[in-house]
Amino acid sequence: xxxxxxxxxxxxxxxxxxxxxxxxxxxxxxxxxxxxxxxxxxxxxxxxxxxxxxxxxxxxxxxxxxxxxxxxxxxxxxxxxxxxxxxxxxxxxxxxxxxxxxxxxxxxxxxxxxxxxxxxxxxxxxxxxxxxxxxxxxxx
Ligand SMILES: [Zn+2]
Numbered sequence: 001x002x003x004x005x006x007x008x009x010x011x012x013x014x015x016x017x018x019x020x021x022x023x024x025x026x027x028x029x030x031x032x033x034x035x036x037x038x039x040x041x042x043x044x045x046x047x048x049x050x051x052x053x054x055x056x057x058x059x060x061x062x063x064x065x066x067x068x069x070x071x072x073x074x075x076x077x078x079x080x081x082x083x084x085x086x087x088x089x090x091x092x093x094x095x096x097x098x099x100x101x102x103x104x105x106x107x108x109x110x111x112x113x114x115x116x117x118x119x120x121x122x123x124x125x126x127x128x129x130x131x132x133x134x135x136x137x138x139x140x
Contacts (some may be wrong), residue, residue: 010068027105028096031089033117035059036124046124047094049079055085057112059129081107 031049038052038059039045049061058081063072071077078088079095083105092098 024108027089027101027119028099029121030109030113031059031095033113033121036121037099037117046121048089049095057081062091070086078102082109085106 032046033071034057035045035049039050043050049059050063052059058078060072060077060079062079066073068074072079076090079091080089081087082122085108086102087106087109088102089099
């Protein structure tokens with residue numbers, strides 16, 4: 001360790017703490033974009049997700065109610081479900097934090113997100129639109 005680093009302070013945030021970032025992986029980005037698209041104004045859906053369901057997907061925010069009959073607290077209902085494939089994602093508090101999945105993300109998942117959804121997400125953040133476009137192309 002150099003002399004310089006002895007005085008360095010490191011602050012570690014859990015992944016997702018500050019919202020969307022170009023450090024996010026594609027799955028994280030897709031869920032954020034879908035949540036923002038279907039969320040309510042002021043809900044911070046791009047960070048926490050939203051409660052939404054249609055024929056293809058179901059999204060549910062992390063739940064803190066601790067209710068005995070709550071599917072998310074008393075059981076392990078997923079925060080994101082892709083109905084055609086049965087693909088599920090669970091996260092802790094916010095999208096991206098301690099995310100776990102039940103299988104590889106299915107083909108077609110990315111097709112649920114349009115360019116307009118990505119633009120809307122990037123406009124919610126300080127990240128550049130081109131940064132998100134690079135992410136969707138895959139690992140550098
Ligand atoms: Zn609950």
